[in-house]
Amino acid sequence: MTTSPGGLPTASSGLAEHGHDPDAAGHFGRFGGRFMPEALIAAVDEVAAEYDKARHDPEFLAELDRLQRDYAGRPSPITDARRLSEHAGGARVLLKREDLNHTGSHKINNVLGQALLTQRMGKTRVIAETGAGQHGVATATAAALLGLECVVYMGEVDTERQALNVARMRLLGAEVVPVTTGSRTLKDALNEAYRDWVGTVGNTHYVLGTAAGPHPFPMMVRDFHRVIGLEARAQVLEQYGTLPDAILACVGGGSNAIGIFHPFLDDSSVRLVGCEAAGDGVETGRHAASITGGSVGALHGAFTYLLQDEDGQTIESHSISAGLDYPGVGPEHSFLRDIGRAEYIPVTDAEAMDAFRLLCRTEGIIPAIESAHAVAGAVRLGRELGPDATLLVNLSGRGDKDVDTAARWFDVVDPASLPTEEPASPDAAAGEREL
Amino acid sequence: MTAGGANAPDRTGLGVLEDVFTTARAESRAALIAYLPAGYPTVAGSTGLLTQALDAGADLVEVGLPYSDPVLDGPVIQHAVDTALRGGVRVRDTLSVVETLAARGGRAVVMTYWNPVLRYGPEAFARDLASAGGLGVITPDLVPDEEHGWLAATTTHAIAPIFLVAPSSSEQRIATTAAATRGFLYTASTMGVTGARDAVSDTARALVERVRRHTDLPLGVGLGVRSGSQASEVASFADGVIVGSALVSAAEQGRAAVARLTSELAAGVRGNHTGR
């Protein structure tokens, strides 16, 4: 295993191990596979073949490690959240600080890997879907770094609730395309990205942003994120002399969760707890908890749990968190749930926002609302397990992008100071200035 | 013809579908295949439009089963299926549209994304479509690699599983896809989503030539055809000309526009056809 300056495993170690790979066609048990148009099979075959070469190529691995260290800032630290612990039954709560990565979330881990892969394939353009905008920002960032053209599809609803990230992507030189079809959120952004890719596959790589979609994405994206769990496992063992009793992570498509879970799969004493967005509550039907409140089917390339009606039409998801507002989930999570290795619990908007405030007030950390779902899960589990428990939380991102949403939720700003439809004093020249 | 003697034509879905292409071939032309979604603008309205297409010269219709996430469709078809879904169209409505068409002698296959079939149950879907008089199912996001029992179900009920090949398909994938397909092979003319295009790309002809080396199945070429002259061009090298978005656009203007365009296309497939 390659190690970083602190003696921790590096990103490339995450690619080396084949222990829990799916079968050759991308199946994790009955889940996964490729439910997608024939026109794109050649493209995903190319990605799979290139990834298979890259994961064993010392040059690729060294470049990935270099970027992760010198550019993204890995390794990320572990923070002992002592004051938060008082609200979590006295349990020790350790935060894996993916919020401190460059661009502000775990998403950069996957994007650096896929951007390097894009170069290897000789492609010059990347496309991405984004919900919270964190994956879009990370992709725009890597595209700027490597000189790739970048187009990001984002549901119109999300461009509004994550306006800061839209601006960031544009500053980074990416084109942001608001998607106005369907529910105008993440699932529709995915549809648009696929439609783009079918027509542009000659020069374009689709940088899928989560551990979902057709093979090899669930496996490859997972591998790029395994560094989270590899580092955390070594850090917790070294600093606390024990494995955690449970690991908590929020689950949208499932990339940050699978990244931190995976290196612990064979540690049978460690509970793996995915926190799904329960929106207004799973019982209300307005939620995004695909495993807790869904059923199996095929969506966006994989056989997995999803939200669907009795005709197999996708049901629109609901969550205050744009990054979790997705009616499907990565196939490996469906598999882990079916074999009982991981458990998935619902966390409502209100619980997540309580945890959001709690983390702000007790630790001085403003988390992404996505990550606040995992914090809420830890508070709940800590109260159950008590002071002897050690909980490891994947703090997948920081909350700068969510300040506007949170300020409205907690009513902490003077409404008059919030932007309305019509800016009070539009700068007439602004629209004409070229970025 | 596989089943029955000379006086007992094969009336199964597979048999009737084969007739569509042998008849066209006997007339030295390509078959015209018209796509319209069930439930657009309403269930009754779609039945009327599809009937109009059959009466105006379509040899076969593809009844689209509206789906919430049509990743292979461009804006025109997206808009139509969205309208249909907002109107409350159900899977069983698609089956009843097929049944109505078949009852008056119309030949119909269903075009559907895979998840509605999965949810319905592939075996049950094949059974119910066959009993409605449907001839086969085109599945744009199912590749034979993931068919899990679908081939067996379609065989049991003697309807055609119709898969797609694309310009990006490898020789090996063309061979395996053709081997899994019955009725006709859907040959995508370009790399892209559905939508009318100004010109039929050269890739269509090149793909047809590649595919012919692997199979004797009739080849239906779709994606982008919108006019009689394009239909005639495609008919010069393909066995079937598939028209979707252009007809959906016509449908926005009503039955007369659908009839007009279908007649033009039907004339197109009869012109300039040089046969195999």
Ligand SMILES: Cc1ncc(COP(=O)(O)O)c(C=O)c1O
């Ligand atoms: C900070 C953060 N955490 C989590 C997610 C959810 O994605 P995933 O489930 O793939 O980790 C997002 C998605 O945008 C995010 O921005």
